[in-house]
Amino acid sequence: MSLLEKDQQEVQKLDERIHVVGIGASAGSLEALEHLFEHVSTDSGMAYVVVQHLSPKFKSYMDELLAKKTKLSIQHIENGTKLSANQIYLARPRTLIELDGEYFKVKELKEQKSLTYPIDHFFTSLAKERREKSIAVVLSGKGNDGSLGIVNVYESGGTVIAQQASSAKFDEMPVHAIETGKVDYVDTPKNMSSIFEKVSQVQKEQLHFSNEEATDQVIEQICSFIQRKSGINFTSYKRATILRRIEKRIQVNQFPFYRLEDYKEYLIDHPEEIVSLQKDLLINVTEFFRDQAAFEVIATQVIPALINQKIEQREHDLRVWIAGCSTGEEAYSIAILIREYLDKVNEHFNVKIFATDLDRDAIATASTGSYGDQAIVGVSEERIMRFFDYDGATYHVKKEIRQMIIFAPHNIAKDSPFVNVDLVTCRNMLIYFQTDLQQKVLSMFHFALRKDGFMFLGPSETIGKLTDLFEPVHHKWKIFRYIDSTKRDYSNMLRVQKTTRTEKQVGAKSFVPYQEANPSQKPLTPIYETILDQFASASLVVNHENEIVLTGGNVQKYAKLPIGNVTFNVLKLVPVNLSIAIGTALKKVRIEEEDEVSFDHIQLSPDEESEYVSLTVKPLTIGNDKSASLCVILINEEKPDSTIQAITEVRQYDHDQNIHQHIVDLENELAYTKETLQTMIEELETSNEEYQSTNEELIAANEELQSSNEELQSVNEELVNVNVEHQNKIKELTDLNNDIDNLLISTTIATVFLDEHLNIKRFTPEVTKLINLIEVDIGRPLAHLSHNLVYNQLIQDAENVLSTHHKKEKTVQSQDGRWYRLRLHPYRTKENFIRGVVITFLDITEMKELNETMKIQSFALEQSPASIMIVDQNGIVDYVNETYEKNMGLSRLDLKGTSIFDIYRNEQTKISLDESWKATKQGQRWDGTSLYVTRSGEERWEDVTFMPILNESYQIQQFLRVAEDITDKRNAENLLRKSEMLSALGEMAAGIAHEIRNPLTALKGFLQLMQADSASNQQYLGIMSNEFNRIELIINELLVLARPHAVTFEAGSVTTILKDVIMLLETQAIMNNIQLIHSFELELPDIECCDKELKQVFINIVRNAIEAMPDGGNIYISAGLVNEKVELTFRDEGKGIPKDRLEKIGEPFYTTKEKGTGLGMMVSYRIVQSHQGVMKFDSELGEGTTVTIQLPIKQ
Incomplete structure (x- = not known):
């Protein structure tokens, strides 16, 4: 069964598996691996397997080196190791690893002469086991290991990523991978993590381009769409390149199809996709001084050769053609090198660099000469300072360099070449062309070059069969020199292709120089221009x-x-x-x-x-x-x-003569050709036999050399990896040693290092103030040196630390009165051996003084009678003092981290808090009076100061709230005011009562006579009698106020008094549809009181409550013990009293009732005060009124 054929059950199981990223790396890959894992997420849900070419003779530190760059767990692969997400797995040297389900299988390799390919082996296993869930990454390395394995990964539906060749220390492995045509992404290691995430989030569609589907006809139709749209013909591009780009478009955009024919139909209906595909096919990858070593050869060999030759020939024109310049970095790099050498030899040349590209957008970008920070990474600091201007965000190429370059859109496949150029550079463009177009372009370059001119190609490009046109100058970096070839055929190169032009291209300027060209000037091809200059005929x-x-x-x-x-x-x-x-x-x-x-x-x-x-x-x-x-x-x-x-x-x-001569010439030429041909055939047959014999010998020798070369290559790669790791370790040790030296010199902490015998090993300059040390004392025993401490146990403590392996800390004083924190630590090696003692002296004099000052300030703050709070800029509590805790009834733990707006939630308090917060946020101080509610529900008043706390830069850091409780002071003032009013009222009441009582007595007598005489006046006489009684009641109350009589206080029960009042008023309450509901605590303590006066107060309160509920309701009466006082509450369900009228209750003649006098509550206030009690009113409109009375218990 092939890798592309799996049954449906296995495919379904595969979807549930995690992605596995196989990373093939060899020589020079450490830096790439560090950059890669430095950007990988710790919760990506993927497993990462690193396979390298390692030597078993040397210990690998790869796990330690990578651990510094990532938080992912790292482990070496053993046989049977289980695969888990978010882990890095490292293959051991001389092993072949493969996946078997969720576990690794490891095969140990014995010493052998044949070359092994561990990366290919694992990639093939990865493709078989993970299919679409496999990701193969090829990083820096020599050889071609991995190129076979990535084909399997690609064909199984996995994703293949290769490191960008310019970022690899050894680009052979990435280049070989790219040349397979099976690479999905080419990028730098630091950008690969984003590719991993994209692949994991959007599962790659299975794009099967069968032989029938991926025909040249379909591809050429797609290319014709692009040509009609943009005028660019891609038919000479490599088929693999075009297919990869189409596949990428389908994958990235998640199109609902995966056949090439479907994509062609999609292009017909969506012309905007044609533009996107064209942009994808125009691969613009470039950078400044790409391949630094290659540009070093150009700078030291090519440019000096060209310029020195020009100087010898007394010419001062230098012409360069940069073909495929993309966004201009390479063109500017060449210009900088030329400028540097001209400055070096102090010569002035007329330099013209023609930088061309098919992509007009890239040309437009290049002509601006402006680049971001990332683009100039490869440029040295000296060159940045010399050739760039920086505006804080962008680097701009200076005018002297920009004026050397003419940027022009140019189609190298059909447009005429530039001529008489001294240097042609075309890097990493030919690799995308088919062979015919490659040969044509190279022929064009040969035609364009002057004698002894140079050609500079990309590291993966060759001249193919055109060895008669160019000779190599530098094999590795593909630099060639022009060879004069008078018989070279340029017809194919110069023949103009039939192309389709878009409207945008018609009339467009051909060149985009630094100084804009005259639109009326149209450049001609150099050959045609020469003809017109010299001749004027057909x-x-x-x-x-x-x-x-x-x-x-x-x-x-x-x-x-x-x-x-x-x-x-x-x-x-x-x-x-x-x-x-x-x-x-x-x-x-x-x-x-x-x-x-x-x-x-x-x-x-x-x-x-x-x-x-x-x-x-x-x-x-x-x-x-x-x-x-x-x-x-x-x-x-x-x-x-x-x-x-x-x-x-x-x-x-003469027509006849010329015909005859022409025939004779042709016959002579034919005879000569036959004779020459026969001679050459005989020579070739002889030479062929000799070459065949030699070839057989060379094949045998080559096989032996190939075998040896493979062994050497394997050993070399292993040594390179080991060497890189060792170099990194040495560098780390050197850097660490330098860090320690600089730390010892720069630190202000006095430190001395002692060995196992308490001899001086190292010390900081600061310690010489305490111990009399100089450089020559290194190696001397500490006991031989004097010190300036008021402390004689230093040697004994050092010996104790050395023997017990436990640290010691003490506070000591120097003879000049300064304080130090002395610490003695055992000197512990990485292997956990004790090899001496480290003694440090930390100067804590200022800290000690500061602590004392802060302690005093803290005591003052805590013991302040004012309530103090500190909040941050968001109003969150940072600190409160003891007074604040006491006043609020809340602990610091409750308050810390709480918003000040949650503490002061009272409506009236919020108004003042909002006002004060707004002022302090603007940097102002706010002073005012505010009401607050304690945890027990008690309302209290305070004078508040709210101000910002500024730091040393006069910026607001926190806010300070200082408050003084004025509740008792406020109550005392109110009592004083009411007492003064009562005193004045008493005097006035005595006079009024005296003056009214005598005439009132006479009037009352006459009223009685009128009642006896006439029955007809009875109705009016009754009304008059009621009013007389009311006046008499007022007079009696005034007399009570005016002449307070002596009252005897005795121990009494509040509960008994309340029950008598309830019994007395219960009938009146029932008649008004009101129910009296009471609840008393059992065994309330007695109070010192006059039961008649308290009864008068309670009756007054209950009657007022009954009158406040004309529609009936409930009156709740309760008695209990609160804070060592008897507390009585009377709560009705009336309409309530507005807040602004509550404070006036108890003032003379102020009443809320239609026929009230206001004297009843005034008398009640006076009685409660005479009992050393407090009476408060609280009311909410629509909810009723609550009267609270607190009376002291009998002592």
């Missing part, structure tokens, strides 16, 4: 096979395309007479090396009325170079009776 340019590569003027008049198979051979396109003349002239130019051959009076056809033309043939000259392989044919129409003037000799054309 003209053709032909190659060495006589094929037309360029035309000018009215050529259509003389050259006609034949019907059927098309040819571009000029001798087959022009009339016979003209063909013979052209063939003769070309022979003389090429073989006899004449500079120019001209014929006149050539008749185009045998017809007597046929036109006559003159003919000129000469080799094509561009600048100072002459290429014998290209020739210019000029045809001029002869007018009747005209005389042809020529710069060189003009021959009269």
